Amino acid sequence: MQRDLxxxxxxxxxxxxxxxxxxQTAEELLEIKPSELSKEVGISKEEALETLQIIRRECLTSKPRYAATAELGKKCTALELLEQEHTQSFIITFCSALDNILxxxxxxxxxTEICGVPGIGKTQLCMQLAVDVQIPECFGGVEGEAVFIDTEGSFMVDRVVDLAAACIQHLHLIAGTHMGExxxxxxxxFTxxxxxxxxYYFRCRDYTELLAQVYLLPDFLSEHSKVRLVIVDGIAFPFRHDLDxxxxRTRLLNGLAQQMISLANSHRLAVLLTNQMTTKIDRNRALLVPALGESWGHAATIRLIFHWDQKQRNSTLxxxxxxxESPECSESPQASNSMITCDLALEAMRKQRGGQPGKVNTGPQS
Known part of the structure; x- marks a missing residue:
């Protein structure tokens, strides 16, 4: 079993x-020489030697324990996996069309990765979900907590306050229709x-800080076991400069993706990544495609692209x-979304007042 550094x-x-x-793992360092490690990593030869000694000593002393852990980790049947999928929980987005296709x-x-041009609402949705993940279970939520890793400085706490206040008011409206306690x-x-x-907000200004924060998350999650959502708003930004x-870059991104997948599975939480778009020239045509290349395109389990609907650019849609990419995508590949450019929670409240119930359920979700 590979052991993370x-x-x-x-x-x-x-x-x-x-x-x-x-x-990323100890196995990658077991055969390397101190002088090679010193040159590649940028540390002194003494530090490189000490690092290799620690890793080799720890691997020797902990090998039986990790081998046993690996064996235990493999004992899961296909039926158990199917049952887990059927009882899977979701974090609602307050957009019924988006929830349906997901x-x-x-x-x-x-x-889950959300791609789109600047200003289309990726950060807005991230902030909304950081609130939605805390919705109590009796309302159909997961009653968890959120980690928000911000690489672009787009997080606006005033906006989160507006979203949270609207969500609280919306749930009070729902609670008023039920006679139970x-x-x-x-x-x-739910205040x-x-x-x-x-x-829990973390600001990462370059790829080194981002990688360090992500690889320190297991310890943080062990202390905050109710976290059910990890958001990285702007996965591409740290890797698009100062890294020639x-x-x-590909190796770092692959390691980051594997770490995110591991966190999602081991801590039973959702990972949400946002990505920018870039221009690709294809047969004398300029196409907008998600950044970070094709290899990164398969990193996330679910991949969404938000794009402008030119026909209704000036309307409410x-x-x-x-x-x-999605293992559970409905037959229709597209869904109109009317809520990203306005307040998602307030939109749900307007529907509630108009006689159309919001997406928030009053019972457990299937």
Whole structure:
């Protein structure tokens, strides 16, 4: 079983340099020489020697334990996996059309990537989901917490306050239609202060900080077991400058994707990534495609593209959401989305007042 470097007792500075150089597991360092490691990572030969000694010693002493863990991890039948899929929970988006094509919302235990041009609403949806993930279970939510990793500085706490306040008001409207005590009682803790205190915000300004933060997440999640959503808003931004080595970039991105998949499965949470678009020249045509290349295109389990609907650009239906990749995609590849450019929660409330129930369910979701 491969062991991640973050699990070794290395200094934070050395650990970050190893990850930045593309090393992810101990097995990648077992055959390397101290002089080679020193040159490739950018540390002294003494630090390289000490690092290799720690890794080799830890691998020797912990080999039986990790072998046993690997065996235990394989003991899962196909029937058990099928049952897990059938009982899968989702984080609703407050957009019924988007929830429908996703099979119920953003699924737990999977990675979802949202691609789109600037200003189309990717960050808006991320902030909305950071609130939605905290909806109590009796309302059809997962009653969890959120980690928000911001690489572009797009996070606006004032906007989150608006979304949270609207969501609280919407749930109070739903609770008012039920005679039982379960719904009003659940809303006692669903306050603006509690919602904001359960969104853990991290600002990463370059790819080194992003990699370090992602590889430190397992320890953070062990201390915050209720986290059900990890958001990386702007996965491409740190890798589009200060990194000219394309092979290194590909290796770092692949390692990052594997770490995200591992987090989603081991902690039973949803991972949401946003990505920018770039121009690709194909047969004298300029096409907008997701950034980071074709190899990254298969990293996420579900991939969506938000794009403008030119026919209705000036109406209440400004753009479309297209599913590029999803194991549970409905037959229709596209769905109109009318809520990204306005307040998603307020839109659901307007539907509720107009006699059309919002997407929030009052019972468990299937």
């Amino acid at each position: 973050v699990s070794f007792p290395l200094s934070p500075a050395v650990r970050v340099k190893l990850v930045s150089a593309g090393f 099979g119920g919302g953003i699924p737990l235990t999977k990675t 379960e719904h009003p009682k659940a809303l006692e803790d 603006l202060e509690n919602i904001l205190s359960h969104i 080595d394309l092979s290194l 400004p753009f479309m959401a297209t599913v590029l």
